[in-house]
Amino acid sequence: MAGSAYKRRQYLVDRGYQLRFVSHLFTVILVIAVISCLLSSSLLWKNLYLPEDTRYTPLLTASLLAVAATLLIELLLAIPLVFFLGIRHSHRVVGPMKRLKQTLEAIGRGDFSQRITLREGDVLQDLAQAINKMAEDLQRHFPHGPIA
DSSP states (O other): OOSSSOOOOSOOHHHOOOOOOOOHHHHHHHHHHHHHHHHHHHHHHHHHTTTGGGGGHHHHHHHHHHHHHHHHHHHHHHHHHHHHHHHHHHHHHHHHHHHHHHHHHHHHTTTTTTOOOOOOTTTTHHHHHHHHHHHHHHHHHHHOOOOO
C-alpha cells in the first residue's frame, strides 16, 4: 500500500459492534459450559448414585462439587481471554471498515486524492487496493475534481 503503515491507536473502534461480538462469544461459551456441567453431573449421578448404599453419597457429592468448581474456574479464566481475543479479532474487521467508509465518503464528496492504508494482514486489503485504484483513475480523469 502507498503511504506510511497504519498504526493501531485503539482496539475499540466501534464499541457497539465489538462488544456485541464479544457478548455473543461469551454466550456460546457459557452455553457450552452449562451443557458440559449437566452432562458430567448426570453421568456421575448415573454411575455413582446407589439409593440402597449410602457409602458412596459423600463421594458423589465431592465429585459433583469438583466438576462444578472446575468448570467455574475454567469460565473465570476464559472470560478475560475471550474478551481480549474477541476485541482484537473484531478490530481487524471493524478498523478497516471504518477507514474504508471514511475514504469512500471523501471520494463521494469529490476528494479523489484520498487513499486507504491498511496494516499488513488486515482483512479487506484487496478491497482497499481496488478503491485506491478507482480513486487514482478518477483523479486522472478529473484532475480538478468532479464536474458540477
